[in-house]
Amino acid sequence: xxxTLPAPSTRQRALLAALRDCGDEMSGQQLxxxxxxxxSAMGLATVYRNLRQLQQKGMVRCRHLPTGEALxxxxxxxxxxxxxxxxxxxxxxxxxxxxxxxVPQDTQKDFELLFHTLxxxxxxxxxxxxxxxxx
Amino acid sequence: xxxTLPAPSTRQRALLAALRDCGDEMSGQQLxxxxxxxxSAMGLATVYRNLRQLQQKGMVRCRHLPTGEALxxxxxxxxxxxxxxxxxxxxxxxxxxxxxxxVPQDTQKDFELLFHTLxxxxxxxxxxxxxxxxx
DNA sequence: CTGGATGCAAACGCTTTGCAAATAG
DNA sequence: CTATTTGCAAAGCGTTTGCATCCAG
Numbered sequence: 535x536x537x538t539l540p541a542p543s544t545r546q547r548a549l550l551a552a553l554r555d556c557g558d559e560m561s562g563q564q565l566x567x568x569x570x571x572x573x574s575a576m577g578l579a580t581v582y583r584n585l586r587q588l589q590q591k592g593m594v595r596c597r598h599l600p601t602g603e604a605l606x607x608x609x610x611x612x613x614x615x616x617x618x619x620x621x622x623x624x625x626x627x628x629x630x631x632x633x634x635x636x637v638p639q640d641t642q643k644d645f646e647l648l649f650h651t652l653x654x655x656x657x658x659x660x661x662x663x664x665x666x667x668x669x
Numbered sequence: 670x671x672x673t674l675p676a677p678s679t680r681q682r683a684l685l686a687a688l689r690d691c692g693d694e695m696s697g698q699q700l701x702x703x704x705x706x707x708x709s710a711m712g713l714a715t716v717y718r719n720l721r722q723l724q725q726k727g728m729v730r731c732r733h734l735p736t737g738e739a740l741x742x743x744x745x746x747x748x749x750x751x752x753x754x755x756x757x758x759x760x761x762x763x764x765x766x767x768x769x770x771x772v773p774q775d776t777q778k779d780f781e782l783l784f785h786t787l788x789x790x791x792x793x794x795x796x797x798x799x800x801x802x803x804x
Numbered sequence: 805c806t807g808g809a810t811g812c813a814a815a816c817g818c819t820t821t822g823c824a825a826a827t828a829g
Numbered sequence: 830c831t832a833t834t835t836g837c838a839a840a841g842c843g844t845t846t847g848c849a850t851c852c853a854g
Contacts, residue, residue: 543809563843577811582844584809589754590792598733602819603843616780619724625780632767632787644794645751645760652767652787657725659779680834698818712836717819737844738818 545584548574550593550608559597559607592648599624600655614652620661627654681719683709685728685743694732694742727783734759735790749787755796762789 552568553560560568566581576584585606588594596606597615600622607613612633617624632652687703688695695703701716711719720741723729731741732750735757742748747768752759767787 545809561843578843579812579845580810586754589790592791595790596735598737600731601842602733602737602739604737616782618780619721619783645753646792646797647751647789648754648791650787650789652785654782654785655724655730656727656783657781662781696818713818714820714837715835718834736817 543584543587545574545576545580546588546593548576549581549584549588553594553606553608559605559611559613561603561605565606589648595649595651597651597653609649614654616654616656616658618658618661619655620657620664623658625658680709680711680715681723681728683711684716684719684723688729688741688743694740694746694748696738696740700741724783730784730786732786732788744784749789751789751791751793753793753796754790755792755799758793760793 548569549565552565556568562578562582562585565585566576566578569575569581585594585596588606589596593609594606595609595611596604598604600617600619612630614627614630615624616627630652632650683704684700687700691703697713697717697720700720701711701713704710704716720729720731723741724731728744729741730744730746731739733739735752735754747765749762749765750759751762765787767785
């Protein structure tokens, strides 16, 4: 029995473990695939259902690619990205530019802050070059 | 051939105008609906196609709701949000907490920065209350 | 025995793409 | 006349939901 969690879902532990092992972010589909076959395999729906719960517990954060795909990562992984609006490639930043940054106090009174996403968008070198040379 | 803009699409002006008039962000679907019937009506595909180009020109930015829906706004509208990971409600922040913040120089060398998104996620009062009272 | 969690597959909704017609230059 | 852009409708895709089943307590 777990002492802390209302519903000590083993699935959630598995998902979190997978994310931590990976060391990077993964999509729902990737998580599903990565767990498939193993001891903690679970249906795709279950993956998503539990990812949502992990988010609500503030243990997992997620961001969306321009494609609409959602990527998940452990919250302790405070990583942000540069994303090319053309080819969609994303590249991690070395440091979180707003580490420790806070939201105005008054907004937090009735809002329990769990995590944030900060993403930068622009054009990567390759796509910029490609635009200049239409032919 | 034009040397400034490959295709000075009137559609793009219309989209930008609609976004500015609205004063808030709109989804592709909303834009499509809002223009429908009017003089600058256009197909849904065209809306998306031009929104993408506006993004690549750095005139429009977009963020994704937890639902995966994309919301667009003029870049000059430097607005950020609190989003509830439970009910999905989003509330705008009064000020941009990172106004004027910059990405490390060396990352920008080969990346043309166009816009950023900064979103905070958590639980709104209502959903927090609801979680505490399981029954 | 009862409520919640799961799997599967169907359903969803937003976005993209194929292709032929319309338009610009 | 050639290169683009557009519309429409079909396809794509990740995600969510319905429902019967399974499991924990």
